[in-house]
Amino acid sequence: MRLSDALVLVRGGGDLATGVAxxxxxxxxxxxITELPQPLAVRRAVAxxxxxxxxxxxxxxxxxxxxxxxxxxxxxxxxxxxxxxLDQAGEALRQLRPAVVVDARIAKRNLDTHRTDAPLVIGxxxxxxxxEDCHVVVETxxxxxxxxxxxxxxxxxxxxxxxxxxxxxxxxxxxxxxTGLFYGQKQIGDHVRVGEVLALVNQHPLLAPFDGVxxxxxxxxxxxxxxxxxxxxxxxGRRENCxxxxxxxxxxxxxxxxxxxxGSQLWSDTPLAVGA
Numbered sequence: 159m160r161l162s163d164a165l166v167l168v169r170g171g172g173d174l175a176t177g178v179a180x181x182x183x184x185x186x187x188x189x190x191i192t193e194l195p196q197p198l199a200v201r202r203a204v205a206x207x208x209x210x211x212x213x214x215x216x217x218x219x220x221x222x223x224x225x226x227x228x229x230x231x232x233x234x235x236x237x238x239x240x241x242x243x244l245d246q247a248g249e250a251l252r253q254l255r256p257a258v259v260v261d262a263r264i265a266k267r268n269l270d271t272h273r274t275d276a277p278l279v280i281g282x283x284x285x286x287x288x289x290e291d292c293h294v295v296v297e298t299x300x301x302x303x304x305x306x307x308x309x310x311x312x313x314x315x316x317x318x319x320x321x322x323x324x325x326x327x328x329x330x331x332x333x334x335x336x337t338g339l340f341y342g343q344k345q346i347g348d349h350v351r352v353g354e355v356l357a358l359v360n361q362h363p364l365l366a367p368f369d370g371v372x373x374x375x376x377x378x379x380x381x382x383x384x385x386x387x388x389x390x391x392x393x394x395g396r397r398e399n400c401x402x403x404x405x406x407x408x409x410x411x412x413x414x415x416x417x418x419x420x421g422s423q424l425w426s427d428t429p430l431a432v433g434a
Contacts, residue, residue, distance in 0.1 A: 171207030175262035177407020200374035332389030
């Protein structure tokens, strides 16, 4: 059975999920993505979730396209594109009957994924136990074990902090100053100075905590709550990095690809199909 004959369903379309989907598609697998009606991805320039808002997005040569239903989505895969579908109730999962499910929502806990969702179910990061709620777990914590594949046990616990960059840790994550609708005042890739207004929530300003380049910013008109992550500021100031998949996402994608290949005996008899 060829790799392209089996469908991999990636739950989530944020930047890490996009790194996974991109690597799998480049390796010859057929990939589809499910997302929320209002995705909360902030690194939107490298997140296939953006297709929900803009209908199409191309990240490093791979195009994702919003699909209104699973049948349309399967048609997009024939064009070598990745369909992005809404699936809050799990209907797409039931219709598509994927060979592999990858929970890439990075919720730090298992929201609703079960080992019975597909012949091979992969959980990314903490919140999953291999052999219980999924078949395999891939490490998402930066460090020596990033991208490691666990067929037993769990990933490392969530640290609650992003990677330190030039002495900045928690300040790199931009959080909503209040509850309300989010409106960006800058664009991803903009160089900003400390104190500049980056966004507004109910007229409450979100200010740049230091000089840097705006690596991520939530989509406009999305309702947010106080302290929700709404942006990402990079002190290194390299604009080109805002539009490239990160090393972390690529490492995790490599782990997922390894898990799919080494676990092929679980899914190799599941052809690409759409059920009734």
